[in-house]
Amino acid sequence: MNKYEKYIRYQTFPTPWCPGCGDGVVLKAIAMAFSDLDLDPNDIIVIAGIGCSGRMPTFFNTNTLHTTHGRALTFATGVKLARPEKMVVVISGDGDAMAIGGNHLIHAARRNIGIKMILINNGVYGMTGGQVSPLTPQKFITETTPYGNIEPKFHPAELMIAARATFVARETVNRTVQLKEVIKKSLQHNGFSVVEAISNCHINLGRKNKMKNPVNMTKWIASRTVTKEQYEKLAPEDRAHKYPVGILQEDTARYEYSELYHKHIIPAAKEAAKKEAAARNNKK
Amino acid sequence: MSKRKVFQGNIIVAKAAIAAGCNFFAGYPITPSSEIAQHLSREFPKMGRDFIQMEDEISALGACIGASLSGKKVLTATSGPGFSLMQEHLGLAVMTEIPLVIVNVMRGGPSTGIPTKPSQADMMQARWGTHGDHPIIVLYPAFADEIFSETVRAFNLSEKFWNPVILLLDEVIAKAHEDIELPAKKDINIYKEKVNVIKDLNIYDRNIGENPPRVDFFKGYPIHIDGLEHDSHGYPTSDPAIADKMQHLRMQKIYHYQDEIIKFKEYYMDDAEMMIFSFGVSARSALSAVKIAREEGIKVGLFQALTIWPFPKKALQERFKKIKKVLTVEMNMGQMKYEVERVSPDDVKKDTLLRANGIPFTPQEIVNSIKEFSK
Numbered sequence: 001m002n003k004y005e006k007y008i009r010y011q012t013f014p015t016p017w018c019p020g021c022g023d024g025v026v027l028k029a030i031a032m033a034f035s036d037l038d039l040d041p042n043d044i045i046v047i048a049g050i051g052c053s054g055r056m057p058t059f060f061n062t063n064t065l066h067t068t069h070g071r072a073l074t075f076a077t078g079v080k081l082a083r084p085e086k087m088v089v090v091i092s093g094d095g096d097a098m099a100i101g102g103n104h105l106i107h108a109a110r111r112n113i114g115i116k117m118i119l120i121n122n123g124v125y126g127m128t129g130g131q132v133s134p135l136t137p138q139k140f141i142t143e144t145t146p147y148g149n150i151e152p153k154f155h156p157a158e159l160m161i162a163a164r165a166t167f168v169a170r171e172t173v174n175r176t177v178q179l180k181e182v183i184k185k186s187l188q189h190n191g192f193s194v195v196e197a198i199s200n201c202h203i204n205l206g207r208k209n210k211m212k213n214p215v216n217m218t219k220w221i222a223s224r225t226v227t228k229e230q231y232e233k234l235a236p237e238d239r240a241h242k243y244p245v246g247i248l249q250e251d252t253a254r255y256e257y258s259e260l261y262h263k264h265i266i267p268a269a270k271e272a273a274k275k276e277a278a279a280r281n282n283k284k
Numbered sequence: 285m286s287k288r289k290v291f292q293g294n295i296i297v298a299k300a301a302i303a304a305g306c307n308f309f310a311g312y313p314i315t316p317s318s319e320i321a322q323h324l325s326r327e328f329p330k331m332g333r334d335f336i337q338m339e340d341e342i343s344a345l346g347a348c349i350g351a352s353l354s355g356k357k358v359l360t361a362t363s364g365p366g367f368s369l370m371q372e373h374l375g376l377a378v379m380t381e382i383p384l385v386i387v388n389v390m391r392g393g394p395s396t397g398i399p400t401k402p403s404q405a406d407m408m409q410a411r412w413g414t415h416g417d418h419p420i421i422v423l424y425p426a427f428a429d430e431i432f433s434e435t436v437r438a439f440n441l442s443e444k445f446w447n448p449v450i451l452l453l454d455e456v457i458a459k460a461h462e463d464i465e466l467p468a469k470k471d472i473n474i475y476k477e478k479v480n481v482i483k484d485l486n487i488y489d490r491n492i493g494e495n496p497p498r499v500d501f502f503k504g505y506p507i508h509i510d511g512l513e514h515d516s517h518g519y520p521t522s523d524p525a526i527a528d529k530m531q532h533l534r535m536q537k538i539y540h541y542q543d544e545i546i547k548f549k550e551y552y553m554d555d556a557e558m559m560i561f562s563f564g565v566s567a568r569s570a571l572s573a574v575k576i577a578r579e580e581g582i583k584v585g586l587f588q589a590l591t592i593w594p595f596p597k598k599a600l601q602e603r604f605k606k607i608k609k610v611l612t613v614e615m616n617m618g619q620m621k622y623e624v625e626r627v628s629p630d631d632v633k634k635d636t637l638l639r640a641n642g643i644p645f646t647p648q649e650i651v652n653s654i655k656e657f658s659k
Contacts, residue, residue, distance in 0.1 A: 009506065012519050042504050047350075058508060058520060063501040065353065066510040066520070067346070068376055074343035078350025078358075081334050082308060083502060086354075104346075107339040261334070269329030 004035035009061040016055050020214035022173035022199030023052055026120055027059055029176055033184040044087045045079055047072045052126045053093035070101025073108045076115045084258035090117045094135040095125045098154050109165035109192050113257035116186050117194040119156055122201040130204030141208040157196045161249045167193035168249040172225050174218050191256045287465045293431055293458040294319035297387055300435035301359050303472050307333040308356035310347035312340055312366060315399045316455045317389040320361040341366035345373035352382050353509060355500045357439060361387035364397060364406060374448055375414035376511045383442035387451045389458040392642045401642025402455035404564055405616035410450045411593045419538035421545055422593040424452045426567045428464040440475035441545060445537050446496045454565040456644055489516035492532050493540040538594060547590040548599060552578060556585030558609040558658055561624050563589045565644050566613045573650035582658050597627045604632050611657050613637045613650055
């Protein structure tokens with residue numbers, strides 16, 4: 001047995017994912033990151049919403065919670081505030097995090113609550129059969145854009161940078177070692193972190209867009225991603241449709257939310273309580 | 285010196301929650317419930333307890349569920365529009381069997397409605413608001429002392445039955461300042477949860493009718509909690525036999541114990557020939573009305589439901605053996621009257637006093653209905 005397998009819950013296999021799906025890569029990368037950090041499975045909770053990504057917690061041999069569409073972060077917020085010492089991981093898809101759950105995402109980033117989010121971006125609603133998502137590229141054919149998608153897409157990592165998330169990274173399922181490393185770094189970050197993992201859905205997106213097998217699709221992903229250093233060297237006109245990978249933003253100066261609550265709010269309130277009690281005694 | 289003090293209804297809810305040991309509140313501001321959040325934002329941190337204001341009511345209940353699963357005793361408070369948003373996560377809490385208390389200080393609806401006026405129009409939403417078959421417990425205090433006792437009872441029931449409990453409150457009662465003698469700590473009965481012994485992760489394993497023990501995260505075993513239909517391990521399944529068993533487990537844990545859950549008060553019922561069925565602020569007006577009508581020689585009594593769901597069917601059917609006239613008084617266009625009709629035999633005459641314009645009934649208006657109905 002490999003060391004990371006202690007974090008895998010084999011009794012719930014098989015997964016519902018199609019052969020060649022990138023979700024399995026992300027699952028393994030997360031388990032390996034847990035293993036590298038030698039975390040106690042009892043101290044980890046993995047929470048997800050709905051969709052192909054939503055099924056992922058089921059396969060972690062840790063505390064796991066499968067919740068509602070787009071709202072895993074809200075449950076995670078409750079867990080983190082209640083148990084700040086625990087490792088709280090949220091897995092989300094692009095429909096989950098960017099459409100129905102967009103509001104929760106920006107607020108979690110704003111609060112800087114210590115939740116570790118892995119946002120699997122496959123550019124489509126896979127579980128429901130391949131409808132357009134807020135991350136589907138323009139002109140792509142999906143089940144609900146039969147004449148091509150006319151909507152521009154979000155750039156999740158850049159959106160998170162704008163929301164002042166204190167750790168933002170992007171990787172792809174092609175680069176499993178780098179993906180694992182960046183997840184590991186995000187788990188060590190004290191504050192809200194988001195890792196965008198660009199993944200392939202050749203069945204429900206690729207098939208309709210001349211990329212019907214995982215090889216075509218991961219090659220397409222590779223053609224659109226460059227390292228952060230390469231990206232910075234590109235002329236602005238060459239940057240369209242290129243996405244930098246690696247750690248894109250890291251801010252270690254800001255306090256984590258639950259830490260701030262326990263270090264600032266509770267002592268301040270206790271001080272106020274003391275003053276109130278003293279005032280009451282003086283009256284008597 | 286009298287121990288009676290004056291508090292606002294919402295503050296009584298907050299004080300009762302503190303007394304019950306509630307140690308986590310997540311909410312979103314909404315009139316007329318905001319004083320509950322405000323009070324707890326001030327008091328909870330003094331006791332090292334958690335308070336957070338979320339980005340909406342959906343996330344408020346989500347945070348409550350996460351905290352409840354992490355071992356906290358949780359509360360949220362809202363009003364109609366927020367309660368509508370909470371239905372999604374209310375369903376998840378029922379499905380995953382999570383104890384929590386939701387206070388819904390009702391206001392006039394539908395939609396934004398009449399924010400600062402009372403209404404009793406969320407009766408059916410409290411029962412059936414979230415999708416799918418589900419059990420629910422709904423309590424509805426009317427008097428200041430009941431606000432305290434029913435809030436404590438809401439926590440007790442939620443923890444005993446591993447189910448969300450909804451506490452309905454009228455805007456006028458939540459906002460009114462009334463005098464109350466808060467019970468001493470030793471007189472407050474708090475349910476002590478059973479400690480669950482986990483064997484092979486069968487967290488949902490029990491017989492139909494049994495009330496479950498509670499399971500939390502971070503207790504040394506890697507549990508899975510799922511909003512999908514699940515087996516006794518909590519793992520997703522669509523096996524019809526398992527789904528059937530789980531549906532019955534969830535429903536029966538409430539209905540098997542309904543005699544313990546259902547609570548009501550009766551006034552002037554011994555020799556009554558007519559019964560008023562009411563709750564909340566309407567029951568308070570009705571009680572005054574009954575006293576006035578009694579002075580005029582009309583034999584009328586009041587049945588005040590404190591537990592709305594499960595519906596006090598057995599108790600009412602017992603009364604209908606003698607009493608052949610029932611007047612349902614509620615501040616809506618007619619909701620609980622259908623439940624009364626459903627449980628009453630054909631020989632019982634039914635009448636209603638209904639209104640949904642934001643103005644509570646005066647005792648005299650109810651007296652007029654009593655007189656009309658007694659003819």
